[in-house]
Amino acid sequence: MTSLQNTSTTTETTQTTALYNALNVQIANWSLLYTKLHNFHWYVKGENFFTLHAKFEELYDQATVYMDDIAERLLAIxxxxxxxxxxxxxxxxxxxxxxxxxxxxxVSSLVEDIATVSTELTETIVLAEQVSDQPTADLLIGIRGEIEKAAWMLNAYLGR
Structure with missing residues (x-):
């Protein structure tokens, strides 16, 4: 019986560690996106300058929120x-x-980045659910929904 309990505890620890690692990848990605979006915000040129300049600012502000929310959730767990x-x-x-x-x-680069982050969010949601951490899963589901909408808008801008 103790052996079975130890196996269960080891599995839970492994799953929790995997969740922590996946959340840290999300933090890293949002930090990189924050910087990338500033780069785009500062250096965008052309006839759509005003539209994209404002959109990139909106997105880097949101990246800050996502990074902070995920980091604080990681600390909480x-x-x-x-x-x-x-x-x-x-x-x-x-x-x-x-x-x-x-x-x-x-814009194309951001669409690709959002697709990557969305896929990784889905994987991280599964990890959270495996350790019965519904609040973390819910947080990530909300973020995924918001970035999928952003991807749709960016694709529409590109005429896709």
Whole structure:
């Protein structure tokens, strides 16, 4: 009986660690997106400058909220959020801006990033549900819904 309990505890610990790690990837990605969106905000040029300049600002403001909400949730459940740029760059699954993107390339890059983050959010939601952490799953489901709407809008801008 003790062996079975130890196996169960080990599995729970492994699943919890996987959840912590996945949440840290989300924090890293939102940190990278925050910086990338500032780059785009500052360097966008062309006939759609005003539209994109404002949209990029809206998105980096939202990235700040997502990063903070996920980090605070991670602290609330006993984890430790990555809090240095070095750690965040190592963990992020996204690419930094090159600084040479044209306006439509900026938008396309964001659509790709949102698709990556959305897929990873889905995986992290599953991890949260495996450890019966519905509040974390709910937080991530809300974020996923919001970024899917943002992707739809960005795709519409691109005429897709």
């Amino acid at each position: 006993g984890g430790q959020p990555v809090a240095t740029l070095r750690e965040q760059l190592e963990l992020s699954t996204l690419l930094e801006a090159t600084g040479t993107e044209q306006a439509n390339q900026m």
